[in-house]
Amino acid sequence: MLVVNTEYIPGYEVVEVKGLVQGNTIRAKHVGRDIGASLKNLVGGELKGYTELLTEARREALERMLSQAEQLGANAVVNVRFTTSSIAGGAAELYAYGTAVIARADGAPASEPSTPSI
Amino acid sequence: MDAIIRVAAQFIMTILGLLLGVIFGIPRERAHLRELDQREAATAQFSVTDIKALPAGIVPAGGSLVIGQVVIGSDYLKTFLSRFRNIFGGEMRSFELMLTRARREARLRMIDQAQRMGATAVVNMRIETSRIGQATRRGGNPMAEVLCYGTAIVPSRGGEVM
Numbered sequence: 701m702l703v704v705n706t707e708y709i710p711g712y713e714v715v716e717v718k719g720l721v722q723g724n725t726i727r728a729k730h731v732g733r734d735i736g737a738s739l740k741n742l743v744g745g746e747l748k749g750y751t752e753l754l755t756e757a758r759r760e761a762l763e764r765m766l767s768q769a770e771q772l773g774a775n776a777v778v779n780v781r782f783t784t785s786s787i788a789g790g791a792a793e794l795y796a797y798g799t800a801v802i803a804r805a806d807g808a809p810a811s812e813p814s815t816p817s818i
Numbered sequence: 819m820d821a822i823i824r825v826a827a828q829f830i831m832t833i834l835g836l837l838l839g840v841i842f843g844i845p846r847e848r849a850h851l852r853e854l855d856q857r858e859a860a861t862a863q864f865s866v867t868d869i870k871a872l873p874a875g876i877v878p879a880g881g882s883l884v885i886g887q888v889v890i891g892s893d894y895l896k897t898f899l900s901r902f903r904n905i906f907g908g909e910m911r912s913f914e915l916m917l918t919r920a921r922r923e924a925r926l927r928m929i930d931q932a933q934r935m936g937a938t939a940v941v942n943m944r945i946e947t948s949r950i951g952q953a954t955r956r957g958g959n960p961m962a963e964v965l966c967y968g969t970a971i972v973p974s975r976g977g978e979v980m
Binding site: 726729778 | 865866867870872873874903904905907908909910913914916917918943945947948949
């Protein structure tokens, strides 16, 4: 699965748009990590616990988006966007969305006389 | 004595809040999900993408901003349970579902507006989420606004409207 945050994939041509795919997750760290982070916040610097939280959440959201794309029979997701929002204290939401498409390598023979559609 | 009454009153309010969540929150959520399924099935042919460029051979016509917007609130039960999740860490499924509902609703409202204009597709769609109101760890039900916007167009291929 090709995943890019541009509209075009270099060396490929988008032949069919399958539709919008998205994935989200809201995660929280256990209270020990919250306390650790608030202590760290006194002196500043990287809050490792929260970095980890957001990294995990981003990966999960991306994976959910990709599994939707697979279900639609796409082989690439273009124009991927990430947004983060905090909905409840101590928890973060990660939301990823993009357009699932079928992309064909430039010069590759069309397997079937496909007509572009959206 | 006063303290006991205050604690008892708070306890009763909590139970009442949880009951409200069970009696109203859960059935309303189920009803909304059913309604979303129906409306999505009805607009399944309408295509929405977040890219600007259409595949080669497809020509867009028209072009107008369309917006779908919704504010959603959690119920007391979900907020109560999420506090436990905050202690142990992990995924907050109830809020996930709440935001998914809001996004689906916002997207459908945007499609409604586009269809009223006679468009058959929306391109360059963007979704924004923002938290509104107070929702701290110590109280208040979280509220969120979802804004979905894009450009409504009428795509055609070889002079034929798709």
